[in-house]
Amino acid sequence: MEKIKLIIDSSSNESSEQNVEVVPLTLTIAGKDFVDDAQLDLDQLLTSMAQNTEAGKTSCPSINDWLEALAGSKWAILITITSGLSGSFSSAFQAKEMYEKEHPESHVIVVDSRSAGPELSVVLEEIKRLLNNKTRFVDLEQKISEYRTHTHLLFILQSLHNLSLNGRVSPAVAKVAHMLKIDLVGTASDEGKLEPLAKVRGMKRALKEVLKRMSDMKYQGGRVIIDHCKNEKDARTLKEKIMASYPQAQIAIRPMHGLCSFYAEEGGLMIGFEGK
Secondary structure, eight states: OOEEEEEEGGOOOOOOOOOEEEEOEEEEEETTTEEEEEEOOHHHHHHHHHHHOOOOOOEEHHHHHHHHHHTOOOSEEEEEEEEOOOOHHHHHHHHHHHHHHSSSOOOEEEOSSOOOOHHHHHHHHHHHHHTTTTTTTTHHHHHHHHHHHHEEEEEHHHHHHHHTTTSSSOOOHHHHHHHTTTEEEEEOTTOOOOEEEEEEEEEHHHHHHHHHHHHTTTSSOOEEEEEEEHHHHHHHHHHHHHHHHOOOOOOEEEEOOOOHHHHHHOOOOOEEEOOO
């Protein structure tokens, strides 16, 4: 069988590599566009966000962006940020239908992650494993769907500035949270929405809350990816705490790219993992 091309959008914090292509989203802050690709100046993006007093916006990849990524492939799997936050899945699905119509011998699977950030990468790693095990293409969609019922996302936000600008929390709540050093712990719901779970004072309690929630979500020592926005220190602390309870855990730490930094802001963590 020919090689299966893997295409994922930039909400995943992935970088393009052999057989994996990343399709970027675009962020607009105070009228300036930031393309979420390898050339993005993250420091400039974060500075613009901190100084901004109006809602920023995100733009999903166009149908043409996905079609360009598909070009030349007979078999492909596309993974997108949750359709609950973005039109990326819709664009990707329309691109699939157009591509298969123009190339009747091609087969394209589109996966709505119902999540963002490292949970997409956890799913991507499982897809790579399935391909290495020579799983038949006709069986992949069901196996990916089954695996996704065991993956989860948790996040810690140290700043609610951008969420308040975008109407997701009130400015008063964001201001009080900043003054009292209150961190927000949340998850991606089954519907693919960002859902707050707890408000705690300080990162130490936030990390403790994450460990408890991971246990509740039946984490037993499998794959974990911790993405951070300029906060490798707390990411490493969380890794150490997970390893203390689950020595067999496979844990990667990565910097966030633009889209996740837009939502999580400086100091934020996103944790993708597989449960049982």
